[in-house]
Amino acid sequence: MMRWYSRRFSRTVCLWLAFISVTLHLLLVALSPFVYQSSCKPPTSRQTHPYTLRALAYTNDTSTGSDSHASHANQAKMPPDARKVDPSKMDTTRHHKITKMDATKMSTEIGNGPSSPVNMGDRIGRSGSMGSGLSKLDALFSHPLYDVPTLPIPEEDWLMRIKPKVTSGRSTQMWVSDPEIDYDPAHWNSTSDSQPPWLRFHLGISRRQLYPHRDPNMPSLIQQLSKHRIVSAVQKSGGTQLKLVMSFPNYGQAMLKPMKQERDEESNFNLYYFSDFERHNAEIAAFHLDRVLGYRRIPPAVGRLVDVVKEIKDITTDHRLAKTFFTSPVGNVCFYGQCSYYCSTEHAVCGRPHELEASLAVMLPDPSLAKRHSWRSPWRRSYSRSKVAAWETDSQYCDTVKKTAPYDKGTRLVDLIDLTILDFLMGNMDRHHYETFEKFGNNTFLLHLDNGRAFGRHSKDEPSILAPLEQCCRIRRSTLSRLRLLSLPQYRLSDVMRESLSHDPLFSVAPLLSEPHLLALDRRLNVVLQTVRDCQRRQRSRRGEGSDVIYDDINDYKKSVTPVTPAG
Ligand SMILES: *[C@@H]1O[C@H](CO)[C@@H](O)[C@H](O)[C@H]1NC(C)=O
Ligand SMILES: *[C@@H]1O[C@H](CO)[C@@H](O)[C@H](O)[C@H]1NC(C)=O
Numbered sequence: 001m002m003r004w005y006s007r008r009f010s011r012t013v014c015l016w017l018a019f020i021s022v023t024l025h026l027l028l029v030a031l032s033p034f035v036y037q038s039s040c041k042p043p044t045s046r047q048t049h050p051y052t053l054r055a056l057a058y059t060n061d062t063s064t065g066s067d068s069h070a071s072h073a074n075q076a077k078m079p080p081d082a083r084k085v086d087p088s089k090m091d092t093t094r095h096h097k098i099t100k101m102d103a104t105k106m107s108t109e110i111g112n113g114p115s116s117p118v119n120m121g122d123r124i125g126r127s128g129s130m131g132s133g134l135s136k137l138d139a140l141f142s143h144p145l146y147d148v149p150t151l152p153i154p155e156e157d158w159l160m161r162i163k164p165k166v167t168s169g170r171s172t173q174m175w176v177s178d179p180e181i182d183y184d185p186a187h188w189n190s191t192s193d194s195q196p197p198w199l200r201f202h203l204g205i206s207r208r209q210l211y212p213h214r215d216p217n218m219p220s221l222i223q224q225l226s227k228h229r230i231v232s233a234v235q236k237s238g239g240t241q242l243k244l245v246m247s248f249p250n251y252g253q254a255m256l257k258p259m260k261q262e263r264d265e266e267s268n269f270n271l272y273y274f275s276d277f278e279r280h281n282a283e284i285a286a287f288h289l290d291r292v293l294g295y296r297r298i299p300p301a302v303g304r305l306v307d308v309v310k311e312i313k314d315i316t317t318d319h320r321l322a323k324t325f326f327t328s329p330v331g332n333v334c335f336y337g338q339c340s341y342y343c344s345t346e347h348a349v350c351g352r353p354h355e356l357e358a359s360l361a362v363m364l365p366d367p368s369l370a371k372r373h374s375w376r377s378p379w380r381r382s383y384s385r386s387k388v389a390a391w392e393t394d395s396q397y398c399d400t401v402k403k404t405a406p407y408d409k410g411t412r413l414v415d416l417i418d419l420t421i422l423d424f425l426m427g428n429m430d431r432h433h434y435e436t437f438e439k440f441g442n443n444t445f446l447l448h449l450d451n452g453r454a455f456g457r458h459s460k461d462e463p464s465i466l467a468p469l470e471q472c473c474r475i476r477r478s479t480l481s482r483l484r485l486l487s488l489p490q491y492r493l494s495d496v497m498r499e500s501l502s503h504d505p506l507f508s509v510a511p512l513l514s515e516p517h518l519l520a521l522d523r524r525l526n527v528v529l530q531t532v533r534d535c536q537r538r539q540r541s542r543r544g545e546g547s548d549v550i551y552d553d554i555n556d557y558k559k560s561v562t563p564v565t566p567a568g
Contacts, residue, residue: 137292137499140491145482146213146294159205159370159437197221198252201300202365207440209296210447218300225254225302225360226505230311234318235337241278241452242337242349244312244321246360256306257283257452258349259357260342263514267456273429274383277342278452280359281512286426286451287361288500288512289521292493293425294482295418297448301361303506308333308351324348357506364447371438372447377416378407379468380432391467398471406442414476414551415446417469421479424465425493425524426454458516461524466531473535476553483528493525494518 140146155161197220204211211218232247236255244256260277261267267276283301290298306312313325313333325335326348334350336343349356364370378401382389391397407413416434423431430453434446469475486493501512535549 135499136491137496140292140485140496141214143485143491145478145485148213148478150212153206153208157207157440158203159207159439160203160365196248196250196252197224198248198250198362201362205365205370205437207444209445210299211296213294213296221300221362222302222505224248224250224252225300225362226304228252230306231315233312233316233321235321235339240339240341242339242343244337245363246311253363254360255363257359257361258306260347260349263510263512264516266459269457272385273381273453275341276430276453276456279455280357280452281506282426282428282452282454282456283359283361284504284506285497285501285513285517286422286428286448286454288497288504289426290422290448292486292496292500293418293422294478295422295445295448297419297445298451299362299364299449301359303504303509303512304358304360305355305506305509306358307354308335308356309354357509372435373438374433374435375446376433377431378404379416379420381429383432391471392464395471398468398473402472410443411476411551411553412442413472414474414479414553417472417475418479419446419448420466420468421475421483421528422448423454424462424469424528425521426451427457427460427462427465427520427524428454429462429465455513455517458514458520461520461527463527466528469528469531470535473539473549474551475532475549477550478554480532480550481554483525487522487525487529493521497521 134142197217200217201211201221204215204217228248228250230246231249233244233256236243236245242258244258246254246256248254257278257280259280261279263281280303284303287298287301290296312335313322316322320338321335324337324343325333326345328334328348328350330353332350332353334348336345336348364372378397379391380389394400401407402413407416419431419434423429428451430450435449436442436444436446463470485491486496497513498511498518501507504512506512532549539549
């Protein structure tokens, strides 16, 4: 009798447990679309993403509820002083929420609370996918090291500022930067749809980065670069190789670099780094790698098949360019433009017969609106066949650099090391200068522009690119943690890069990077991590002397992120 009762009792308990479990699952299912929606969907007028609010700030003062249709009624009803509401603060609250939910969701999938990613790796095994269909790239971007709770961005930390301006008796608002310069706002009025993605990109540039993690503007920006009608194509003056500036009907502009080299071709070993070709796929892959590393310091670049005749020859107003078109013996349309390197009939770029692969990178705000400062890299190569640079022979070179402004304070040195790591991974030896936005002084991120000479060789690594890391032995903790994450099998740099690049429009023509190039990334990542370990070993052996290898930039959220311990 007793036994029957207890059996019956345990059956009831089981039933209850099953019921609770089913309810929880249903709840999870019901919640998950919300999580995805809030993080991936482009902002609607109700969301408080900085773009929306900064976009709102841009809206015409004179517009009232009456002249705006339903889809943007919310915006029109915003008081003109909407910009005084700190958009970043509101965004942060929301961001915190998403981060927490994503983190919880992830740990639910992994079956454990926030634990060291190394342990996660053991649990997930080598299958690659994070279970329930979360791709490696999604998993990476959901990791707390990427989904970092951000502090509010003060108004002066945005590159472009919005200032009220009075024109012909009626007050309007327009965006200008320091110093105040007129920028004709006539074409972008209160309709949110009329805010071109390139303008939203410019408005989203801050002291810290070019664009935010999970940027809701990114899909439309990329879509327009790859599909939007081209209304003008002219040569970009300056620079050594052929580049075109393409314009779109909404006044957006992009920099075009044509395909010059097959994907599986390696740079000629007898060419110096400064006479190597620029590669269109390197520009695209560099943008993806920079984002995968969590930097977000390269302007978005996408691949596109351009019609050499309809989209360049027929519409160009550039006579110097127009003069260089010809038809090749097999009937392909070719051109070579005018520049100091490789602009000759022997180095013409040709369509097949009209279609030409190219990279299009969104332009940064014009220097007249946002001035940039160009810095000579202390580890600049000699750019000579016979000369050797000081850093190549002086092993104490970094000690001098560390004492020299602006590397003597702030994050400039570790920012340069970040760039060094990016360049080593993609084999870019051509980094003589880097730029920053002048408005932000010395305390800002470095722009990683001009990456066309990257990804030239996969069979050889170039250790000299790592010289700054090797000689200075300094690295940001956040960078190191992400690099360690990317060395783990469940994220693996080559896998997330392959996946990220598969979203580029040119992927349907051919993968942007060949397999040997992707695999070289993993090999080089290990070299970077080994270099850091060697630094730490050296530091331990002369305890107390010299500075720390790790620059701790994640004190603020240390408690929420368990530091990643080295793999192996
Ligand atoms: C807003 O701009 C669009 C396209 O530029 C134009 O057709 C429309 O008339 C403008 N609306 C207002 C209220 O100015
Ligand atoms: C920024 O660095 C330069 C040296 O490269 C220095 O002359 C200047 O004073 C620095 N600015 C500030 C605000 O520290």
